[in-house]
Amino acid sequence: MNPKAILSAVTLAAIVAVCPGFAWSQEFKPSKQIEAVVHTGPGGGSDLLARAIAEMLLKEKLIQQRMQVVNKPGGGPAVAMSYLAEKKGETHTIGFFTGVWVTNPLTTAEANVTVKDLTPIVRLVLEPAVIAVKADSPYKTVKDFVEAAKKSPNQLRQSGGSVTSRDNLMRLLIQKATGAQWTFISFPSGGERLSNLLGGHVQMMVIEPQEAGEQIRAGNLRVIASLTEKRLAALPNVPTIKEQGIDIPLIPQARGVLAPPAVPRDVVQYWEGVFDRFAKSSSWHQYLEQNQFEDGYLKGPPLGKFFDELTVQMREVLKEAGAKVVR
Amino acid sequence: MDALGNLLLGFSVALTPINLFWCFTGVVLGTVVGVLPGLGPAATIAMLLPLTLKMDHTTAIIALAGIFYGARYGGSTTSILLNIPGESSSVVTCLDGYQMARNGRAGPALGISAIASFVAGTVGVLGLMLIAPPLARFALRFAPPEYFALMVLGLAMVVFLAGESMVKAMLAMFVGLWLATIGTDLFTGESRFTFGQAKLLGGVDFIAATVGVFAIAEVLVNLESKGGAELFKLAKGWKNLLPTLQDIKDCRFAFLNGSVIGFFIGALPGAGATVASFLSYGLEKAVSKHPEKFGTGVIEGVAAPEGANNADASGALVPLLTLGIPGGNTTAILLGGLILWGYKPGPLLIQEHPELFWGLVASMYIGNVMLLILNLPLVPLFAQILRLPYYVLYPLILGISIVGVYSVNNSLFDVWVMGLFGLLGFLMRKLDFPAAALILGMVLGDGLERALRQSLMMSQGDLTILFARPISGTLLFVAAAILVLPAVRKVRSWRVAAIEREG
Numbered sequence: 001m002n003p004k005a006i007l008s009a010v011t012l013a014a015i016v017a018v019c020p021g022f023a024w025s026q027e028f029k030p031s032k033q034i035e036a037v038v039h040t041g042p043g044g045g046s047d048l049l050a051r052a053i054a055e056m057l058l059k060e061k062l063i064q065q066r067m068q069v070v071n072k073p074g075g076g077p078a079v080a081m082s083y084l085a086e087k088k089g090e091t092h093t094i095g096f097f098t099g100v101w102v103t104n105p106l107t108t109a110e111a112n113v114t115v116k117d118l119t120p121i122v123r124l125v126l127e128p129a130v131i132a133v134k135a136d137s138p139y140k141t142v143k144d145f146v147e148a149a150k151k152s153p154n155q156l157r158q159s160g161g162s163v164t165s166r167d168n169l170m171r172l173l174i175q176k177a178t179g180a181q182w183t184f185i186s187f188p189s190g191g192e193r194l195s196n197l198l199g200g201h202v203q204m205m206v207i208e209p210q211e212a213g214e215q216i217r218a219g220n221l222r223v224i225a226s227l228t229e230k231r232l233a234a235l236p237n238v239p240t241i242k243e244q245g246i247d248i249p250l251i252p253q254a255r256g257v258l259a260p261p262a263v264p265r266d267v268v269q270y271w272e273g274v275f276d277r278f279a280k281s282s283s284w285h286q287y288l289e290q291n292q293f294e295d296g297y298l299k300g301p302p303l304g305k306f307f308d309e310l311t312v313q314m315r316e317v318l319k320e321a322g323a324k325v326v327r
Numbered sequence: 328m329d330a331l332g333n334l335l336l337g338f339s340v341a342l343t344p345i346n347l348f349w350c351f352t353g354v355v356l357g358t359v360v361g362v363l364p365g366l367g368p369a370a371t372i373a374m375l376l377p378l379t380l381k382m383d384h385t386t387a388i389i390a391l392a393g394i395f396y397g398a399r400y401g402g403s404t405t406s407i408l409l410n411i412p413g414e415s416s417s418v419v420t421c422l423d424g425y426q427m428a429r430n431g432r433a434g435p436a437l438g439i440s441a442i443a444s445f446v447a448g449t450v451g452v453l454g455l456m457l458i459a460p461p462l463a464r465f466a467l468r469f470a471p472p473e474y475f476a477l478m479v480l481g482l483a484m485v486v487f488l489a490g491e492s493m494v495k496a497m498l499a500m501f502v503g504l505w506l507a508t509i510g511t512d513l514f515t516g517e518s519r520f521t522f523g524q525a526k527l528l529g530g531v532d533f534i535a536a537t538v539g540v541f542a543i544a545e546v547l548v549n550l551e552s553k554g555g556a557e558l559f560k561l562a563k564g565w566k567n568l569l570p571t572l573q574d575i576k577d578c579r580f581a582f583l584n585g586s587v588i589g590f591f592i593g594a595l596p597g598a599g600a601t602v603a604s605f606l607s608y609g610l611e612k613a614v615s616k617h618p619e620k621f622g623t624g625v626i627e628g629v630a631a632p633e634g635a636n637n638a639d640a641s642g643a644l645v646p647l648l649t650l651g652i653p654g655g656n657t658t659a660i661l662l663g664g665l666i667l668w669g670y671k672p673g674p675l676l677i678q679e680h681p682e683l684f685w686g687l688v689a690s691m692y693i694g695n696v697m698l699l700i701l702n703l704p705l706v707p708l709f710a711q712i713l714r715l716p717y718y719v720l721y722p723l724i725l726g727i728s729i730v731g732v733y734s735v736n737n738s739l740f741d742v743w744v745m746g747l748f749g750l751l752g753f754l755m756r757k758l759d760f761p762a763a764a765l766i767l768g769m770v771l772g773d774g775l776e777r778a779l780r781q782s783l784m785m786s787q788g789d790l791t792i793l794f795a796r797p798i799s800g801t802l803l804f805v806a807a808a809i810l811v812l813p814a815v816r817k818v819r820s821w822r823v824a825a826i827e828r829e830g
Contacts, residue, residue, distance in 0.1 A: 042373040043659025052667065055377040069373070070737060074529015075511045075518070082525045107516045110525050154787060164516050185471070185784050186513050188777070191596040191652040191659070198650070199467035201785070210666075214651050214673020290666065323516070 028266040030065040030092055037095040039080035041073045049125070049255060050096045056283040062274050076104040076162065078111040085113040087260040091267045094121065095258045099251070102307065103164040103314045109326045115311075119263045120303045122275040123256035125288070126296035129166065129227045130238065132207050134200060135219050142174075142225045142244045145204060149180035156182040157202040159193040166253050167206040169317050170227060173248040174241075176320060197221070209234055210292040234292055249313065254296055254306070272299050330456060337685030341693055346386050350690045353390040354698050357397020364405055364413045364538060364731030368398040369656040376664050384668040385683050389690040391664060395657050396448060396640040396691065399600070400698045403440040403633050408433060408712055409724050411542040411731070415533055416600035416636040418770075419608045421541050422488075422763055423621065423628030430624045433710045434568030439626050440633040441702040442575065443582055447634035448695040450586035451593075451641025455648075456688050460677075463649040466594045471781035472793050474597050476802035478775035481602050481767070483806040484609035486813055487621065488763045493813065496764040499755065503768020504775070506531055514780055526740045535732045535741040536769060539748025540755070540762040542728045546721050547753040568707040570626070578630040584610050585634020592635070593642020596654035597778075600639040601770045604632035613809070641691065648684055650674055 036054060038046040047069060054067035072080035077100050084095045097115065105111040131142060139145040149156045160167030168184050175181060185202060187193045190211065197205045198220055209232055215221040225241045226232050227250055241248065257275065259268065278284055279297040288295055298306060318325050340346060360371045372391050379387035402417035407424035420440065427436035454462070469477075482500065489496030509520045510530030521527040585607045592603035611631040612621045621628050646652040651673035653659040665672040670680065677684040715723065732745045752762050779793075786792035794800050 041656050042369040043653065043656045043663060047373065048660070048663040051373060051376060051663075055380065058377075071370070072736065074736075075525065076516070076528075078511075078525055078528045104516070108511070108518060108528070110518050110521055110523055110528055112525065157785060162513055162516055183784055183787075185781050186777075187597075187781070188513055189596065189653070189655075189659075191646065191654055195467055195596050195646065195650070195652050196470060198652075199470060201470035214671050214675065217671075218674035220674060290669070 028091065028264065028270045030063065030270075032065060032092055034063070034065055034067045035093045036067050036069045037072055037080050037084055037093065038069060039072060039074075039077035039096075039098075039101070041071050044073075046096045046098055046255070047071060052287060053096075053124075053278075056281070056287065057274065057278060060278065060281045060283055062278055062281075075108065075111065076164070077101045078104060078108060078113075081105070081111065081113040081118070084258065084260050085117055089262045089264075090260050091263060093260055094271065095260075096255065097258050098255050099166055099253050099310070100162075100164060101258075102310050103169075103318065106311070106315055106318055106325050106327060107164055107323050114327070115258065115307050117261050119259040119261060119268060120307060121257040121259055121268065121271045121299065122279075123254050123296050123298040123303055123306065124275070124279065125255040126294040127208055127253040127255065128232060128292070128294055129170070129206050129253065130209050130212060130223045130232070130235065131204060131225045131227065131241070132197070132212050132215075132221045132223050133204050134197060135222045137203060137222065139203070139224060140222075141239075142241055142246060145224065146174070146178045146180045146246075149182045150178070153181040154183050156204065158182060158184050158204045158206070159187055159196045159202040160184055160206060161188075161190075161193070162186055163323065164318070166251050169251050169314075170206050170248075172317060172320065173251075174246060177246050177248050208292070210290075213292070228294075232292070249317075251313070251317070252296070252310075254310075256296070256298075256303075275299070333681060333685045334456065334689060336681060337687075337689030340385055340682050340686030341389065341689035345383070346389055346686070346690060347693070349382070349386050349390040350393050350694050351697055353393020354397035354400075354694045355701065357394040357399075358401040358698065358701065360394065361398035361401020361413055362404045363401075364411050364727060365534070365734035366731075367414060367657075367735075368395050369660060371398075372657060372660045372664075376660065376667065379664065380667065384670065385686040387664065387668060388661065388683065388687055389694075391661060392644070392687055392691065393694050395661070396637065396694065397698060399448075399637045399640050400441060400444045400702055402636065403444075403629070404437065404709055405727065407436045407440065407629070408709060409542060409720075409727065410545045411724065411728055412534075412537050414636075415537065415770075416604055416639070417633070418537050418541070418601060418766055419604040419632035419763070420629055422608070423624050423626075425541075425545075426622065426624030427626065427629065428624075428713060432624065432626075433713055434706055435570040435574055435626060436624075436629050437706040437709060438568070438570040438703060439574060439578060439630050441699055441706070442570065443578065443585060443630040443634040444637040444702075445695050445699040446582040447586040447589055447638040448641065448698070449692065451590045451638040452688055452691040452695065454590045454638075455641050455644055455691070459645045459649050462591075462594050463645050466596070466646060468798065469595055469597070470796075471778045471785060472796050472799040473802070474595075474774060475778035475782050475793060476799035476806070477595075477598060477602070478771045478778055480802050480806040480809075481605055481771045482775065483809040484605050485764050485767055486809055487609045487612040487618070488761050488767060490622070490759060490761055492759070495758075495760045499760045499762070499764035500768040503765040503770075504772040505768075506536070506765075507769050507772025508776065513777065526738070530773075531744060531769070532732075532735065532738075532741045533769060534735050535744040536748045537766055538728045538732050539745040540752030540765060542724055543745060543749025544752025544756055544762065546724055547749060548756050549717070550721070568710055569703070574626050578627050580614065581607075581611050581627040581630035582634055585631045586638045589635035589638030590642040593639035593654070594645040595642075596646055596652055597774065599655060599770075599774075600636040600643075602774075603635040603639045605767055605770065607631040607635035609809075644687075647672070648676060648687075651676065 040046045050069045057063045105114040402414035403420045405411040405413040406417045406420040410425040412418045485500045588607040589603045647658045653662045
């Protein structure tokens with residue numbers, strides 16, 4: 001070995017010794033734009049949440065690279081999930097999940113990716129829901145509605161999303177608990193669900209309090225129960241469904257962040273760190289309040305357990321509802 | 328309500344330099360996004376939403392709405408010049424617009440689409456200003472049976488898309504309806520015709536299919552006619568690059584038709600601009616003195632759908648601003664924006680924030696004038712593209728198509744779908760099947776099936792729900808008349824011919 005080579009080797013060693021964060025560091029930091037995958041088109045719930053979070057992360061200086069939201073709609077969440085699965089080990093991609101990421105693979109044979117295949121990072125939001133009827137409707141409580149539904153089975157109607165959505169699962173659970181029967185009509189967009197309720201074409205809807213809020217204030221809608229453990233701060237006079245004597249398991253609509261399969265440990269730690277600080281930030285708390293979301297912060301092993309338990313619960317509910325459960 | 332006073336308030340908001348600037352920026356961006364196939368206004372607005380957080384909120388909505396309706400101006404450009412629909416709502420513009428370009432009238436086609444967009448845009452704003460709340464209440468009367476009837480009426484437009492053979496048009500339409508069933512069934516969550524392919528769970532991408540059957544098929548057809556060197560005639564001189572006074576006179580009814588249909592369909596949360604443009608094209612042909620010329624490059628055939636898809640943009644703001652109900656992707660993002668800016672979009676929005684609503688309305692008047700001034704001088708410029716020799720033009724069409732289709736979902740699979748539909752479109756052209764009928768089926772199939780099944784769920788399987796309601800009954804009757812009349816006419820002409828033969 002010539003002297004020059006020795007010299008450069010020594011210099012290199014010195015640099016490494018002096019700057020521990022140089023080349024061999026275990027600490028991950030994004031070096032390029034981050035890709036955030038959502039399963040809805042622009043304007044969907046996940047899309048809006050992801051874009052808002054991307055903006056807040058930058059504003060709170062929690063990330064230095066831009067986060068680009070990538071829409072992968074199709075087959076409920078199936079297209080987005082298989083896209084994430086293809087990105088195995090990719091360090092600059094994350095995805096935004098919701099409850100349907102758990103339910104959809106249970107009923108869809110083609111959806112060959114489940115949340116178990118992906119790397120959980122954090123749960124951020126629990127979306128509460130309420131039961132709303134038109135303001136001039138005769139139903140003042142859930143009991144009123146249930147009694148009416150018992151009297152004329154399948155004559156009353158509820159508008160909602162897909163059959164595996166929380167709206168429909170809540171209906172199935174209430175039907176099972178009370179013996180009442182009514183019809184569930186799927187509409188792909190939230191706008192159509194709400195306008196069919198306002199137009200009087202359906203009699204009831206499971207809706208997020210934020211979406212219902214203005215309609216209540218304008219005197220168009222009445223909320224007859226909240227589907228939460230405790231009464232909602234924004235609707236203190238509305239009793240929970242349990243207070244009204246209907247004891248059903250409440251299905252949370254959870255939202256949060258996942259990474260592709262087989263992502264290095266340090267990447268997971270990086271994101272956990274980022275979202276740990278994010279969950280405490282003032283922008284995030286303001287956002288939660290604006291949208292009347294519950295803080296659903298959860299990470300690590302408890303998050304894995306949450307997914308497992310939700311999967312088991314959903315499988316039960318779907319089976320009881322007569323849906324074809326494939327896994 | 329004192330509309331005039333409010334409008335004055337609106338103009339005092341919209342005419343501030345900063346709002347004028349952002350209105351201009353919005354409509355320019357919208358035009359660009361509209362011209363480029365693929366990247367649509369929804370994705371653009373979503374991307375720009377974070378930037379608006381620091382803006383004044385009225386300024387922000389003025390800018391974003393500018394992108395929304397500006398895109399409808401730009402969408403016609405590639406439809407007319409290259410047979411590539413720039414947005415899904417400008418599919419219908421291809422039918423006569425591209426033929427006009429082939430006949431050397433690209434300039435007038437582009438010009439009339441700018442003028443029709445301007446007229447309809449302005450009528451739409453008038454509607455938004457004067458009848459938004461009552462129209463929104465009327466739109467609430469549309470339940471699944473009414474949507475079903477509307478979709479059937481849309482399908483009846485196949486009569487106006489047929490060439491020589493009605494049977495071929497119907498066949499193409501039914502294939503389109505079938506293609507629309509591919510993907511996940513909303514009601515049961517089961518997958519249909521996906522052959523185990525996760526990528527098909529979301530259905531066949533509409534943009535990919537349309538660009539395939541229109542643009543790619545066109546390239547293939549032209550490649551086959553070897554050495555067909557002269558593609559386009561292009562009139563010399565600036566004067567011939569703009570519509571004549573006679574052209575504008577010919578389009579008087581088309582302007583009105585497009586404006587009214589577009590605005591009304593826009594106000595329905597479950598319909599969409601593509602439906603509006605098909606309907607107004609059908610109506611235009613139905614009342615025309617020379618219906619046989621449609622599809623060969625008549626100027627009304629461009630003005631009507633272009634007007635409709637523009638008025639639809641104003642219509643879509645009706646349920647959003649009066650009820651807080653978004654009708655489509657783009658309005659859903661605007662709704663998200665309003666929440667992000669701290670508003671509570673709902674029935675009380677206009678009352679509590681008049682400056683927002685009226686500022687937006689006034690800015691839309693200004694924006695439409697800006698778009699007209701912006702788009703007319705671009706006409707001669709864009710028309711120059713057709714001077715390119717075919718060995719440059721075809722690769723260009725292919726390139727734009729591939730990039731555009733890829734960029735919708737960043738999916739290479741969609742590019743393959745486009746290629747496949749290109750072959751299908753080529754075969755259809757060879758066998759004289761109208762591609763537009765296939766697309767009509769694809770556009771309406773989803774909504775038709777959904778509305779039918781929702782209606783039957785409402786009625787517990789009783790079909791009379793479709794006919795017994797006044798609005799749906801009327802629409803279905805009109806649709807039946809449209810379908811039956813040509814047949815009656817045909818039978819009569821046979822009888823006349825037979826009587827003549829018998830002497």
